[in-house]
Amino acid sequence: MSRAARAKGSWFQTLVLKKIARTFRLKIEEDIRTAKGYEQGTDVKLISKKARDLVGLAIECKNAKSLSIFRALDQVKKNTARGMIESVVFKKGNIGRQRTYIAVPLDHYLELRKRILNYETVEDGGSKPGGTG
Numbered sequence: 431m432s433r434a435a436r437a438k439g440s441w442f443q444t445l446v447l448k449k450i451a452r453t454f455r456l457k458i459e460e461d462i463r464t465a466k467g468y469e470q471g472t473d474v475k476l477i478s479k480k481a482r483d484l485v486g487l488a489i490e491c492k493n494a495k496s497l498s499i500f501r502a503l504d505q506v507k508k509n510t511a512r513g514m515i516e517s518v519v520f521k522k523g524n525i526g527r528q529r530t531y532i533a534v535p536l537d538h539y540l541e542l543r544k545r546i547l548n549y550e551t552v553e554d555g556g557s558k559p560g561g562t563g
Contacts, residue, residue, distance in 0.1 A: 440464070442493035442522050443473045446530070450474065454484045471509045486515035493522040499533055 443464040456462045461478040462485075465471060474489040476482045488510035492502055499519065506517040519533040534542075 442520075443491045445522075446489065446491050446520050447474050450485060450489075454481070456481050456484070471511070472506060488517040489520060490518070491520045491522075493524075495524050497521055503533065 447458065447462060447464050450456065451458050451462050456478075459477075461476070461481040463475050463477060465473050465475060472488045473491040476485055476487075488506050490502055490506035490509070499521075502519045502521075503517065506519055510517045516534060516538045521531045521533065523529055523531070
């Protein structure tokens with residue numbers, strides 16, 4: 431991998447790190463940090479218990495023109511530490527100011543969405559938002 435490609439990837443890891451740190455009020459280098467050089471494991475390291483409890487994700491960052499999503503997911507799964515809720519891949523768009531996307535398993539996304547909406551499904555014993563029905 432070229433020096434320019436490593437710098438591009440490092441820049442994106444730092445962007446993801448800062449957004450997560452700001453969102454969850456985590457301290458960089460104390461709670462959360464990026465992988466250093468060729469350090470093995472995930473790209474964003476959740477160092478503290480607080481970070482692991484709040485974020486709970488094994489994070490791989492990809493800033494490439496093309497991406498094999500399943501290869502990237504396999505990579506992050508291999509690097510997922512015990513206790514992480516889910517393995518995810520962050521992907522940066524490559525044209526202008528394209529948004530960053532995250533790939534998560536469908537069941538995990540649906541569970542997150544249910545929590546956001548406080549929605550109970552028939553399997554949970556309810557049928558409407560807030561479990562009122």
